[in-house]
Amino acid sequence: MRKLKYAILGLINRKPMTGYDLMIEFDKALASFWHAKHSQIYPELKKLTNENLITYETVIQGEKLEKKVYTITEKGKQELRKWILRDEPLEPTPKDVFRLRAYFIELMTKDEIIQQFTAQLEKHQKKLAVLQSAMKNLLETKDISNVISEEFGDYIVLKGAIMREQAYVDWLNECLAAVRKSDQK
Amino acid sequence: MRKLKYAILGLINRKPMTGYDLMIEFDKALASFWHAKHSQIYPELKKLTNENLITYETVIQGEKLEKKVYTITEKGKQELRKWILRDEPLEPTPKDVFRLRAYFIELMTKDEIIQQFTAQLEKHQKKLAVLQSAMKNLLETKDISNVISEEFGDYIVLKGAIMREQAYVDWLNECLAAVRKSDQK
DNA sequence: ATTATACATGTAAACATTGACATGTTTCAA
DNA sequence: TTGAAACATGTCAATGTTTACATGTATAAT
Structure with a gap:
């Protein structure tokens, strides 16, 4: 299903972000319905980059700290748009x-x-x-x-x-x- | 956390059951807060047996169909009882x-x-x-x-x-x- | 008799997620 | 100036979960 893929794609579509920014979004804005650790986010970003759904630009923060600011591609936007309109059966009730x-x-x-x-x-x-x-x-x-x-x-x-x-x-x-x-x- | 462990222990504590019975319980009685596929249940039953938390008796159904009816042990009851009284922090909100x-x-x-x-x-x-x-x-x-x-x-x-x-x-x-x-x- | 459905038990590969390990920089407050 | 907290990025092993593979019996209806 690759749900994390779409969560990340949707966030980057809102505005360009780093992996760290995504992590914060998951803990704040999305906390009431999604979560992902940085150890899951960074590999997924690499994967999405390989699939040409996002691209990144390396930005220097301060003197030498490198960060990667990711932007969604046209292909990424198309996939995201296709996903949001999907009609899928109800998920099994969440565990509690x-x-x-x-x-x-x-x-x-x-x-x-x-x-x-x-x-x-x-x-x-x-x-x-x-x-x-x-x-x-x-x-x-x-x-x-x-x-x-x-x-x-x-x-x-x-x-x-x-x-x-x-x-x-x-x-x-x-x-x-x-x-x-x-x-x- | 071994949550499936306690779900199974709790069910077998209610009454002796086979893996198949457990599967049905997960789909019926527990469906609104838990789920497990048989491919997860059978290995867990083996594990719990090795840990002496449950034991089984092989019963013949009809002519030759063997089924394993599991019963909770004293040790299993103790662990279950300890688990039910644990005070754990709130789980992260479920994904939706x-x-x-x-x-x-x-x-x-x-x-x-x-x-x-x-x-x-x-x-x-x-x-x-x-x-x-x-x-x-x-x-x-x-x-x-x-x-x-x-x-x-x-x-x-x-x-x-x-x-x-x-x-x-x-x-x-x-x-x-x-x-x-x-x-x- | 046959056939579908329920009963019954397993394994293996792939995928998803967590927790621990690992490293280094920047910023702000004491 | 020094130390803590936030910023920043990654890997790896273990655990949890799903999907597919694999096999066979019993029961009830047609």
């Missing part, structure tokens, strides 16, 4: 270790269940708060009135991330309520 | 190809955006309907009053899957509404 633990709830005592779910709830609430503040910032600094724009892309994935986290928090709260009101040990 | 496409929305025209989001919405609505009917069935056939039971485990993960799908559907609807009401090409 906490749900796996939750499924085997019979292995815990009531106190342990409450402790596990509370800890998870706190983590997701924190994450939700971060996303909400990112949204506040986005709405203050960016114009999202144009639906066919990078800004609108930024907006909808952030909105989606918030709704997903909210659903997770709601679920954890419902589980906790059900467990707390039960009259078992 | 549709969100990746959505992020690069600037590559599409308004009509293409509507077409893409509508297709995705239909798929998630179908999935949601399947989950809801599974829930209806679960509530009719199982007693979930005991919070420390396999049935309650089945219930909460199904509930979580429904809430997650509902959030996805809501998100897609919001995106579509925003795109439709915009007055661009």
